Amino acid sequence: MTTPTRLRAADVPAWRSAHPDALVLDSRDAAAYAQGHWPGSLRLDGRNHEALLLREPKTRPVLITCYHGNASRTYAQMFRDFGFQHVVDLIGGWAAWTEQQATAATAPALPDHHGNTPLMTAAWRGDAEAVATLLAAGADVHAVNHDGNTALWLACVSARADVVRTLVTAGAALDHQNLAGATVLMYAASSNKPAIVKLLLELGANPGIQSQDDFTALDMAAGLECLQLLRHAA
Incomplete structure (x- = not known):
């Protein structure tokens, strides 16, 4: 069984540019999602994950994030187990993303x-x-x-x-x-x-x-x- 690819925060923009049709999922709670999320992302929870697994085309790329990269790894493996061919999740989760963006914003x-x-x-x-x-x-x-x-x-x-x-x-x-x-x-x-x-x-x-x-x-x-x-x- 192939392990889903783990993506670094700095590589997310390039990956999304290369996969404009990707299904982008955020498994954080509703409050955290409302405070900030990637444009076009969908909040992933226990109420919709089965529908996504069953209805989305297995050829559609999938990117998943969570708080710190733990839950997203589990979800990514779940999507892979259901036959999705290109699944990635974010190393370090949303915390890593916000840290990387803050660093980029203050860079010389x-x-x-x-x-x-x-x-x-x-x-x-x-x-x-x-x-x-x-x-x-x-x-x-x-x-x-x-x-x-x-x-x-x-x-x-x-x-x-x-x-x-x-x-x-x-x-x-x-x-x-x-x-x-x-x-x-x-x-x-x-x-x-x-x-x-x-x-x-x-x-x-x-x-x-x-x-x-x-x-x-x-x-x-x-x-x-x-x-x-x-x-x-x-």
Whole structure:
């Protein structure tokens, strides 16, 4: 009998990215689950485990966590015994996950010439789950890289509206200006991202701010739709 694979906390994001259709189960109690859980996860308990074992396709990947990695190991073996082909559980459970995320949030800037923090990198990748987790663990939404850009700028690069909203809700400054005096609204306009321009305006971005070269977002608009949005907001 094959023992289910045990996954380290640091490997969870990559595993989930590689298995977007996975059944993600959390065997902690309802109160702990309500305080924090992976997006898309289902709470596993004595009332639903039989239905899951019998009804879910045996080819569907399964990831299970618990408090400290003990119950999840038992559940993982149970799923394997019922014929599930790809079952993993989290070593150390939710405690290991939260510790790993807290460490990532307070880690120094990534060793690249841009000075991006883990939150900036997650925003640039459009990884909404990682962004939410890092923010919950205390990541600094106001940190800037070597260009003076925040995570919100990188979220606009990825053009992920949900990540932009999450960062603004967490307190990211909409009108922050980087070393060139450019705002995220200027970037979105100059990159012809009308959906992001519209969202930023709805969230309260100021279209009248000028860069160091005295250009506004309207001056930088690279497409007709962006131009019309900014003209209407001016």
